Amino acid sequence: xxxxxxxxxxxVLKGETGAxxxxxxxxQQEIYRLAYRMTRNAEDAQDLAQEAFVQAYRSLGSFRxxxxxxxxxYRIAMNLCLNHLKSTARQDPSEVDGNLAxxxxxxxxxxxxxxxxxxxxxxxxxxxxxxxxTLTLRVHQGLSHREIAGILDCSEGTAKANYFHAVRAxxxxxxxFQKVS
Amino acid sequence: MNDCxxxxxxxxAHHEGELGEGExxxxxxxxxxxxxxxxxxGLIREALARVxxxxxxxxxxxxxxxxxxxxxxxxxxxxxxxxxxxxRLIAPLHGLFLLRPVPALxxxxxxxxxxxxxxxxxxxxxxxVPPAEVLVxxxxxxxxxxxEVLESLDFLEDIEVLERLDVxxxxxxxxxxxxx
Numbered sequence: 001x002x003x004x005x006x007x008x009x010x011x012v013l014k015g016e017t018g019a020x021x022x023x024x025x026x027x028q029q030e031i032y033r034l035a036y037r038m039t040r041n042a043e044d045a046q047d048l049a050q051e052a053f054v055q056a057y058r059s060l061g062s063f064r065x066x067x068x069x070x071x072x073x074y075r076i077a078m079n080l081c082l083n084h085l086k087s088t089a090r091q092d093p094s095e096v097d098g099n100l101a102x103x104x105x106x107x108x109x110x111x112x113x114x115x116x117x118x119x120x121x122x123x124x125x126x127x128x129x130x131x132x133x134t135l136t137l138r139v140h141q142g143l144s145h146r147e148i149a150g151i152l153d154c155s156e157g158t159a160k161a162n163y164f165h166a167v168r169a170x171x172x173x174x175x176x177f178q179k180v181s
Numbered sequence: 182m183n184d185c186x187x188x189x190x191x192x193x194a195h196h197e198g199e200l201g202e203g204e205x206x207x208x209x210x211x212x213x214x215x216x217x218x219x220x221x222x223g224l225i226r227e228a229l230a231r232v233x234x235x236x237x238x239x240x241x242x243x244x245x246x247x248x249x250x251x252x253x254x255x256x257x258x259x260x261x262x263x264x265x266x267x268x269r270l271i272a273p274l275h276g277l278f279l280l281r282p283v284p285a286l287x288x289x290x291x292x293x294x295x296x297x298x299x300x301x302x303x304x305x306x307x308x309x310v311p312p313a314e315v316l317v318x319x320x321x322x323x324x325x326x327x328x329e330v331l332e333s334l335d336f337l338e339d340i341e342v343l344e345r346l347d348v349x350x351x352x353x354x355x356x357x358x359x360x361x
Binding site for chain 1: 189192193194196199221224225227228229231232233235237238240244245248249251252253255256259261262263264265
């Protein structure tokens with residue numbers, strides 16, 4: 001059975017710094033995926049995920065343990081991703097995830113499905129960062145609007161509105177794709 | 182704004198189960214007679230399902246080990262983390278709350294009930310200040326007594342406590358929530 005995060009954290013705080021490896025092993029893939037979904041760049045995602053763990057280590061003493069450690073870690077990672085998006089020029093949507101269609105293109109149906117995925121990936125890339133973050137935390141991490149509001153430092157109403165706008169934008173993207181194809 | 186526009190603005194909330202009973206019925210009545218809005222609702226479902234399954238490229242084999250090594254190397258140069266004020270306050274209770282959550286929860290519930298009964302019986306004056314260890318141990322009760330203020334806080338760490346309070350408030354017929 002996996003050792004509870006709270007116990008691992010206590011071990012780290014008592015000076016057993018090597019125990020932090022347990023948290024890294026537990027969450028590295030999740031944090032990498034979250035960062036990838038925000039940046040659509042594997043290398044940036046690895047760097048951001050690494051930085052998230054280093055920052056988490058530095059701030060571990062301030063973690064109060066009233067929320068899940070993973071939620072606290074998402075907040076650190078998401079702040080890093082949002083800062084990264086601010087500091088880098090937006091990618092040309094036409095260049096985003098060009099391999100998405102290829103990954104599933106073993107028949108006409110899957111080719112079309114791949115094209116729809118690509119249209120959606122472009123739609124996600126075009127979302128404002130806060131909407132993209134909200135969508136990722138809701139769809140992939142399964143967080144509540146209240147948890148998302150806590151992570152993104154906004155009201156619950158704003159988190160909901162961002163999510164609704166993001167989904168509507170993607171729905172319109174699919175609609176436009178249907179008309180074209 | 183015509184009916185369809187109004188309904189389309191509510192389709193995501195409908196999909197999420199966020200609408201009240203009245204709004205939900207209105208949306209569903211409209212959907213039963215409007216193929217265009219049914220199509221939009223279908224696209225919302227499809228968009229969310231596809232977003233969920235969009236692939237994330239896995240790093241090459243061995244990358245995760247390299248990742249761990251890189252993190253380990255970077256934190257080796259850092260000062261070891263030390264518990265903050267909060268950590269130091271709860272440290273004596275750690276064995277009770279964190280290592281044995283079930284008995285701890287039962288103990289916290291029992292203490293909370295005792296305190297609640299004590300408060301009612303003694304009709305404590307507002308100037309009475311409970312001992313510091315009770316304040317820490319019984320933090321959730323204090324949260325319940327000041328729910329309005331706390332609901333406006335956006336501290337991440339309070340979120341799960343507040344969510345539990347919402348549930349407890351419902352279970353308790355809308356009365357002041359208690360730790361359980």
